[in-house]
Amino acid sequence: MTAxxxxxxxxxxxxxxxxxxxxxxxxxxxxxxxxVSFAVRTGEVVALVGDNGAGKSTLVKVISGVHQAxxxxxxxxxxxxxVNGPVAxxxxxxxxxxxDLALCDNLDVVANLSLGQEQVTGVFLDExxxxxxxxxxxxxxxxxxxxxxxxxxxxxxxxxxxxxxARSLIGDPKVVMLDEPTAALGVAQTAEVLxxxxxxxxxxxxxxxxxxxxxxxxxxxxxxxxxxxxxxxAEFNVEDVSTDQLVAAxxxxxxxxxxxxxxxxxxxxxxxxxxxxxxxxxxxHRRPDPQTGSTS
Amino acid sequence: xxxxxxxxxxxxxxxxAGAQIGNVAPGEEPVExxxxxxxxxxxxxxxxxxxxxxxxxxxLRRRVQGGDLGSIPVIIGIxxxxxxxxAQNPAFLSSRTLVNITLFAAPIGVIALGIVLVxxxxxxxxxxxxxxxxxxxxxxxxxxxxGWSTWLAIVVALxxxxxxxxxxxxxxxxxxxxxxxxxLAGLLGFVGLQLVVLGPNGTVNLEPDSWLIEFARFxxxxxxxxxxxxxxxxxxxxxxSLYGIARRKAADLTAPSPTGVVVRxxxxxxxxxxxxxxxxxxxxxxxxxxxxxxxxVIMDLVLRKRRWGRHVFAVGGNVEAAHRSGINVTxxxxxxFAMTGFFAALGGVLAAAQxxxxxxxxxxxxxxxxxxxxxxxxxxxxxGGRGSAYxxxxxxxxxxxxxxxxxxxxxxSSVRFIVTGAVLLLAVSIDSVARRARSTSGRG
Numbered sequence: 001m002t003a004x005x006x007x008x009x010x011x012x013x014x015x016x017x018x019x020x021x022x023x024x025x026x027x028x029x030x031x032x033x034x035x036v037s038f039a040v041r042t043g044e045v046v047a048l049v050g051d052n053g054a055g056k057s058t059l060v061k062v063i064s065g066v067h068q069a070x071x072x073x074x075x076x077x078x079x080x081x082x083v084n085g086p087v088a089x090x091x092x093x094x095x096x097x098x099x100d101l102a103l104c105d106n107l108d109v110v111a112n113l114s115l116g117q118e119q120v121t122g123v124f125l126d127e128x129x130x131x132x133x134x135x136x137x138x139x140x141x142x143x144x145x146x147x148x149x150x151x152x153x154x155x156x157x158x159x160x161x162x163x164x165x166a167r168s169l170i171g172d173p174k175v176v177m178l179d180e181p182t183a184a185l186g187v188a189q190t191a192e193v194l195x196x197x198x199x200x201x202x203x204x205x206x207x208x209x210x211x212x213x214x215x216x217x218x219x220x221x222x223x224x225x226x227x228x229x230x231x232x233x234a235e236f237n238v239e240d241v242s243t244d245q246l247v248a249a250x251x252x253x254x255x256x257x258x259x260x261x262x263x264x265x266x267x268x269x270x271x272x273x274x275x276x277x278x279x280x281x282x283x284x285h286r287r288p289d290p291q292t293g294s295t296s
Numbered sequence: 297x298x299x300x301x302x303x304x305x306x307x308x309x310x311x312x313a314g315a316q317i318g319n320v321a322p323g324e325e326p327v328e329x330x331x332x333x334x335x336x337x338x339x340x341x342x343x344x345x346x347x348x349x350x351x352x353x354x355x356l357r358r359r360v361q362g363g364d365l366g367s368i369p370v371i372i373g374i375x376x377x378x379x380x381x382x383a384q385n386p387a388f389l390s391s392r393t394l395v396n397i398t399l400f401a402a403p404i405g406v407i408a409l410g411i412v413l414v415x416x417x418x419x420x421x422x423x424x425x426x427x428x429x430x431x432x433x434x435x436x437x438x439x440x441x442x443g444w445s446t447w448l449a450i451v452v453a454l455x456x457x458x459x460x461x462x463x464x465x466x467x468x469x470x471x472x473x474x475x476x477x478x479x480l481a482g483l484l485g486f487v488g489l490q491l492v493v494l495g496p497n498g499t500v501n502l503e504p505d506s507w508l509i510e511f512a513r514f515x516x517x518x519x520x521x522x523x524x525x526x527x528x529x530x531x532x533x534x535x536x537s538l539y540g541i542a543r544r545k546a547a548d549l550t551a552p553s554p555t556g557v558v559v560r561x562x563x564x565x566x567x568x569x570x571x572x573x574x575x576x577x578x579x580x581x582x583x584x585x586x587x588x589x590x591x592x593v594i595m596d597l598v599l600r601k602r603r604w605g606r607h608v609f610a611v612g613g614n615v616e617a618a619h620r621s622g623i624n625v626t627x628x629x630x631x632x633f634a635m636t637g638f639f640a641a642l643g644g645v646l647a648a649a650q651x652x653x654x655x656x657x658x659x660x661x662x663x664x665x666x667x668x669x670x671x672x673x674x675x676x677x678x679x680g681g682r683g684s685a686y687x688x689x690x691x692x693x694x695x696x697x698x699x700x701x702x703x704x705x706x707x708x709s710s711v712r713f714i715v716t717g718a719v720l721l722l723a724v725s726i727d728s729v730a731r732r733a734r735s736t737s738g739r740g
Contacts, residue, residue: 086620102614102617102620102621103617104609104610104614104617105614105681106612106613106681107609111606111609111610112617115606115610115623117621117622118603120602123601123602125601125602125606127601128540128543128544128547128549131547131549132547135549
């Protein structure tokens, strides 16, 4: 394990809206997550990065309620919670935009944005009200969609991502989780989606961004959490980290005594928390939880 | 309206610039400035509205080029079929033939309406023919042999169809058996059950003075009633459209021009009025086809304008998305199969009333495939999520016109099967070509 930086967001002192401590998840013989800690504040973009098999997807699924953690505690909005399913997560205020977006290609933007929560006036659907709400959501994101009355199939990848993100904002979630939102997007469309992420932060959402793309992560994230082999490998403030350091943390190249010594000596001498013990301690990254006071 | 949009975009660029400060190191070039996809100048984010008649034609032309054909091929097909048979025998377009076409199209059309529903889910029901035959047999045996009242027998027959459909739905949605296999089993099983119900005689004649037969064969709207009906339909259409436009304007959304509504209402009034006049030369508009068209219109409204219909399209389009939206996919699936069973039973009852008899051949033969072919020819996709209740109406009209035309020419029924098969193949080919055009032009 590398030494991890103490969680110290620049200029943000608010309590985490979502924090997880000591989360473990096992699938048969595979320990997908062991003792992982993770937190996001309102108005903060936290990037979750890691190699394939690092446990990103499992952590996302635990947060979104698709899987339940074997052990560990989740504190949401100051209260310990159990996320028993996707519906429970949505009700808490955790919205997830999965990589497959889950939009209906055959329906138009309005229908997709209102799906499952259609407005009915009298006997028929209230298309006018739903369209008004759709515009409202899209404006909130300053999103560019040519028309809300064309099928999703006619939209570009970036526009689909926009609709999916707008859809996640229904019900005013506190935390929005985006799984690889820029995968398979062009340069311009990626920029569009990154703008949306900044908008989410400005609107006070806690944003969890899962990505393989270091450039995207460094462009929008405030904090970067690195997972490796199902464990917390490192945690950086985005201002303090170079791409090389990130890649090293992801691949584990920094995970040896020599680099640890060098890090302690050179990398972030001012980042030391005065009360922190030696960072070489494997458990140093585990922050004591203010609510539960324990890690399980 | 434009003003407001401009303001919104202006805010956007300002706040983006604000967001830059937190993230981009001093001296570094802000990324957004270089981004061609995010112009700082305001753009109208709404669809360009084509104005007037020329605009409407433009929209239509672009839709056709993009492969969004809708019912255009079917309507062209209907015109071609009418002209070909008219050239062979002018009696084809006589009032008498047209009234007969409307009468004979209705029962299988009702079955096709159920098929449209199940196709919208991307599933299939192969057993509608047998279910229609079974329900007809139940009706006949209960009224003729058991002396039940016609109403009660109809309720039992339709309830049977509903029950069969529900069982299909549960097997499909809960157990996970493919609908093709379930309904194939139903196809065989219910033919057998029909033979059991009919008993050794095999053919049951319905009571000739039953109101059901009166309804299906001899009841027609009076000319006055037909024109009143046309007026009511046009008034409802125009009123509904204008009300919708007013509401959109009130909500500050783009609204189509009222002129278009007026033009369409006039066209509708002239078209329906002439159709009513032409049919009134013979017997007029039958109650049976009227029931069928009413069911089509109701199902169209339910599919497009009610929550259930929206959810059917969503499940047919993307099950996973529907599920994550909180839609009860299982309930939608079961209800759709149940309604398909119900419409099959209703079609069987109507067909029995029209033929005044139920035999072992009721619902057998080509009933099944005619109903499925009608839904597909009418433009409902076999792959789910795309289609309309009106495709049942248009599709069955095409098939019944071909059938009546060939009968009129005295052609053997073997030819009818061949021609129907060719038309089905043509319809699906057009749909496939259109789908390719859709995917290249981004209309999906």
